[in-house]
Amino acid sequence: MDIAAFLHVLWLARMPILKGVGVTISISALAIVVGTLVGVGVGLVLTYGKGPLRWLVRGYTDFIRGTPVLVLVLASYYVLGTVGVDLGPFEAGVFALAVFCSSHVGEIVRGALQSIPRGQTEAAKAIGLTFPQTFAYVLGPQALRQMLPAWVNTAAEMVKASTLLSIIGVGELLLRTQELISRTFMSLEFYLFAGLLYFVINYGIERFGRYIERKTSVPS
Amino acid sequence: MTNLLEIRDLHKRYGDVEVLKGVDCAMAQGDVISIIGSSGSGKTTMLRCINMLEDFEGGTIRIDGEEIGYDTAGGRRRRKKEKEIARQRAMTGMAFQQFNLFPHMTAAHNVMLGLVKVKGMGRDEARGLAEKWLDRVGLAERRDRYPGQLSGGQQQRVAIARAIAMNPKLMLFDEVTSALDPELVNEVLQVIKDLAADGMSMLLVTHEMRFAYEVSTRVIFMNQGRIGEEGNPREMFVKPQTERLAEFLMNSTFN
Numbered sequence: 495m496d497i498a499a500f501l502h503v504l505w506l507a508r509m510p511i512l513k514g515v516g517v518t519i520s521i522s523a524l525a526i527v528v529g530t531l532v533g534v535g536v537g538l539v540l541t542y543g544k545g546p547l548r549w550l551v552r553g554y555t556d557f558i559r560g561t562p563v564l565v566l567v568l569a570s571y572y573v574l575g576t577v578g579v580d581l582g583p584f585e586a587g588v589f590a591l592a593v594f595c596s597s598h599v600g601e602i603v604r605g606a607l608q609s610i611p612r613g614q615t616e617a618a619k620a621i622g623l624t625f626p627q628t629f630a631y632v633l634g635p636q637a638l639r640q641m642l643p644a645w646v647n648t649a650a651e652m653v654k655a656s657t658l659l660s661i662i663g664v665g666e667l668l669l670r671t672q673e674l675i676s677r678t679f680m681s682l683e684f685y686l687f688a689g690l691l692y693f694v695i696n697y698g699i700e701r702f703g704r705y706i707e708r709k710t711s712v713p714s
Numbered sequence: 715m716t717n718l719l720e721i722r723d724l725h726k727r728y729g730d731v732e733v734l735k736g737v738d739c740a741m742a743q744g745d746v747i748s749i750i751g752s753s754g755s756g757k758t759t760m761l762r763c764i765n766m767l768e769d770f771e772g773g774t775i776r777i778d779g780e781e782i783g784y785d786t787a788g789g790r791r792r793r794k795k796e797k798e799i800a801r802q803r804a805m806t807g808m809a810f811q812q813f814n815l816f817p818h819m820t821a822a823h824n825v826m827l828g829l830v831k832v833k834g835m836g837r838d839e840a841r842g843l844a845e846k847w848l849d850r851v852g853l854a855e856r857r858d859r860y861p862g863q864l865s866g867g868q869q870q871r872v873a874i875a876r877a878i879a880m881n882p883k884l885m886l887f888d889e890v891t892s893a894l895d896p897e898l899v900n901e902v903l904q905v906i907k908d909l910a911a912d913g914m915s916m917l918l919v920t921h922e923m924r925f926a927y928e929v930s931t932r933v934i935f936m937n938q939g940r941i942g943e944e945g946n947p948r949e950m951f952v953k954p955q956t957e958r959l960a961e962f963l964m965n966s967t968f969n
């Protein structure tokens with residue numbers, strides 16, 4: 495491995511790599527934000543919903559969670575077009591990841607809410623709180639703390655899953671890296687470097703999660 | 715004068731099992747009633763019906779003349795709206811066996827939550843009242859601790875302060891000392907005795923027979939979903955009228 499040569503090529507290729515990082519972060523951030531918003535709704539229905547709605551949402555999460563993310567990505571790019579929803583590769587990819595994320599967040603939210611002892615709801619009722627108040631002040635804050643580690647994990651998974659968008663031609667970090675390799679033949683160097691960048695992104699997410707956890711932890 | 719609490723022909727079932735088979739009970743302002751009886755006789759269920767933690771199928775419960783949980787008009791019985799039930803629940807306070815403090819809030823905030831959100835009190839006023847009640851239960855210096863930093867006895871006293879601060883007409887206690895180590899029982903019983911001395915109306919399920927004897931104005935013996943016997947503690951504990959109560963007392967310890 496010729497370090498000096500690699501650094502030289504790397505410097506020349508800095509713009510496409512930075513763009514790739516930017517796209518990777520945009521995809522992940524969008525998928526996480528949208529997926530979390532939808533996922534909270536999914537989790538609420540799974541926990542408190544009744545009848546057909548709950549049924550439907552249960553089917554949705556089980557189906558999505560049982561499907562490989564790559565299949566979701568390919569399906570939203572190639573299949574949605576045939577039913578008249580024509581999305582570009584970026585939109586289709588974000589859509590697929592957000593759907594994937596929502597089913598996981600839904601399960602995390604449900605798990606967190608159900609892990610709270612019944613006595614909490616009963617104590618809240620006993621002092622006269624309505625259900626929305628109980629949720630806002632008693633259940634929600636406890637569930638948030640409880641789900642934080644799993645949620646951070648999911649966020650990191652989304653960053654990894656964003657690499658799958660390279661297959662439908664989204665110019666994220668992996669695709670940019672592969673393009674560079676095909677031109678420079680420095681495959682080991684560039685794959686290692688891309689790996690390092692992914693690690694840095696996810697390490698950042700993990701540290702941030704830890705920080706929030708520390709900030710919100712309850713003394714005992 | 716209307717009774718503070720009036721229960722008529724209360725029926726409650728879990729699935730196929732009838733747990734309360736027609737309970738009648740009246741209680742005046744300032745009464746301290748202990749409910750005793752063997753495990754599974756329906757003591758907890760009766761308390762839980764009084765503040766609508768459980769729905770019930772038959773009978774009426776009135777507090778200060780107001781029907782709890784249901785409206786009966788023209789022979790039809792309808793569950794009240796959730797919001798109305800929430801308001802009625804605040805008329806009673808409840809302390810649980812497992813304390814059920816909110817673990818993410820300090821002792822003071824546990825007490826303040828209902829004051830601010832249910833009573834609409836300002837934060838400063840609520841804080842003052844919370845501090846007053848925590849002081850009353852002997853926890854003035856622990857008010858900024860979290861439940862995880864308190865002993866079981868301290869947690870239970872915070873839980874009682876949280877309920878009492880809401881100024882309920884009636885306090886319900888469900889075996890509040892059963893989950894405590896023996897050396898912590900007395901500090902909680904003392905708080906309840908002080909409340910009794912202040913004239914608080916209370917309905918307490920307990921296995922502490924000596925305590926029931928000392929603190930109650932009346933005792934109810936529950937037996938298989940019905941009231942088996944009731945009366946003042948001196949008569950009941952000394953000469954029980956029914957075989958079942960005599961047997962129950964024989965198997966209970968007085969300490």
Ligand SMILES: Nc1ncnc2c1ncn2[C@@H]1O[C@H](COP(=O)(O)OP(=O)(O)OP(=O)(O)O)[C@@H](O)[C@H]1O
Binds near residue numbers: 728753758
């Ligand atoms: N949620 C429930 N679902 C089904 N059955 C229940 C439920 N809660 C209580 N029961 C049953 O109802 C009966 C009365 O229970 P309850 O808890 O009122 O008894 P208790 O007198 O408080 O007993 P203990 O002294 O053990 O606390 C018991 O047979 C119990 O198994």
Ligand SMILES: [Mg+2]
Binds near residue numbers: 757758759889
């Ligand atoms: Mg009980």
